[in-house]
Amino acid sequence: MFIKTSARPDEAALALSDRSDLGVIVFDGAGCVLHANRAARALQGNGFSIRNRQIHADNRLVQSRLDRHISAALFCRIYPMDSDPIALPRPHGRKPLILQAT
Numbered sequence: 001m002f003i004k005t006s007a008r009p010d011e012a013a014l015a016l017s018d019r020s021d022l023g024v025i026v027f028d029g030a031g032c033v034l035h036a037n038r039a040a041r042a043l044q045g046n047g048f049s050i051r052n053r054q055i056h057a058d059n060r061l062v063q064s065r066l067d068r069h070i071s072a073a074l075f076c077r078i079y080p081m082d083s084d085p086i087a088l089p090r091p092h093g094r095k096p097l098i099l100q101a102t
Contacts, residue, residue: 009034023097025055031074047088047097059089066099073101 009026014035017024023040025033032053041050048066049056055070057063069086087096 025050027070027074029074031070043097046094047090057088058091062086062088069099069101 014026014037017026017035017037020037021039023043024035024037025040026035028034033050033055034053036044036050044050045058047058049058055066057066065086066088085098085100087098089096
């Protein structure tokens, strides 16, 4: 799940996100990663990584789709029902990670 924000996120909300088993990555209005909760950090290397405040798909063919998905959420004000989730392939034949921008 991705959460769009252009203001500084609430520290209490970020702390609460760390209690979730759902991976949450918070972006600023320019698409830079502000925060990744505990679950999202644990998933790195299983389809994506976060480097230099950017999210990177492990599969290069998926990167452009991931970039478009995040940009659409940030700049077009889409809602979950307006954008299909995307699947990030994972290593070793594991089921893909499903990402949904909100």
